[in-house]
Amino acid sequence: MPPELDVIWRNLDYLLWGRMAQGEPGGLLLSVLIALASGVLALVGGIALAVLAWFSSGLLRRVLFVWADLIRGIPLIFVIFWVYFLVPALFGGAIPGTVSVILALAWFSAAAVMYSTLSGLEALSGGQREAALSTGLSEMQTLFVVLLPQALVNLVPSYVSLFASLIKDTSLAFIVNVPELTMVASQVNNRTQLYPTTIFLFTAALYFVLCGGLSLLVRKIMRRPVAASWD
Template sequence: MAPDFSVITDNLPYLLWGRAFEGQPGGLLLTLIMSVEAGLLALVVGVSLALVAWLSEGWIRRMLFAWADFIRGIPLVFVIFWLYFLIPAVFRANLPDTLTVVLAIAWFTSAAVMYSTLAGLDALSRGQSEAALSQGFSRPAALIYVLLPQALPNILPSLLGVFISLIKDTSLAFIVNVPELTTVAGQVNNRTQIYPTEIFIFTGAVYFALCGALSLAVHLAQGRRARTA
């Protein structure tokens, strides 16, 4: 039987933005919102932890590395489940399901951002830090104003890989029924029940396009930076 992609065109608004006009974003729109929110939060937390680890010694540094190794050693789905069930039990407060998933993905991703940032800082020559200190910068100021601006462009490819993984990780929100792209694709499939191939080919193509566009944008930016350097 030939593929019939009319199921996509018939349900395209729902797949793209869910019930956004009713105040409930979903589909691709919610995937983008979650990716941006989790990505920004992971970047801020991960870079901040990397700066603390770089400046610290002893038990603080060891605790940060132990935390990052622990987070990187467990599946993200466990982190989502833990936050989903733990936050209401501990704090006696229910967070919106979407926010819970965003926090879980950001927490999980921040460990990779921390390691990438530290690798970029460690790759800089020791003379950079010494030169900044000789100019009167304190160690934290040298790190923030001299070393970090040089390290971040160098770790852009690594961060790109991290954030591409983050976009794909948003699909795990389906386990707590957050209506992002994978969830609404499953809903459409359950409603029609005869077009799973077409529905999930479309879903996979959308994720591929998102990740490919991000990768292309970063490569173009790097090429422009190299030409102006």
């Protein structure tokens, strides 16, 4: 085996799942776990904020949009630093690096989920809301029974694309020493000091295969017929 490939083979398990045998997941596995955890939190939080904005008006609605615009206008690396350093300073006690990255990614992505969900709701025909209200449903029931399920189905491609972005964004976790894929690739490179190009090309290939697979999934979902509306 060529030495360039041998260095990958000898460190493949470490690149894929870190020290999982010792109960410390790392590498690609940890990147996926971080993306999953932050994605679930962002999805729940973003949809909840979208529902709040849907029923709100005036000052509260403006505050929600200002918050979302502020978060989306700040580099993600700053958000990670804030969570990692400021939260312990404000509330006392240390936060594990992995937890701080999950919270930062969820906080950052929830704003995008809120905007996407609101756009999905507003894209639905206004006649559906009127028809639902005319049957005796309340505003709350209309949203959760009629409008939101349709919007969520239509937004599945957007949410999957967001998850692909989260996987790539986990690479920023190295700044707080979280042993995700980019960090363990750097550690392997520091140990060998021989084939950095091979190591990081392989790392990029892992990101590409995973995110490319999700992109294919999005395209497949988008080719499926959209569920019929109430119109």
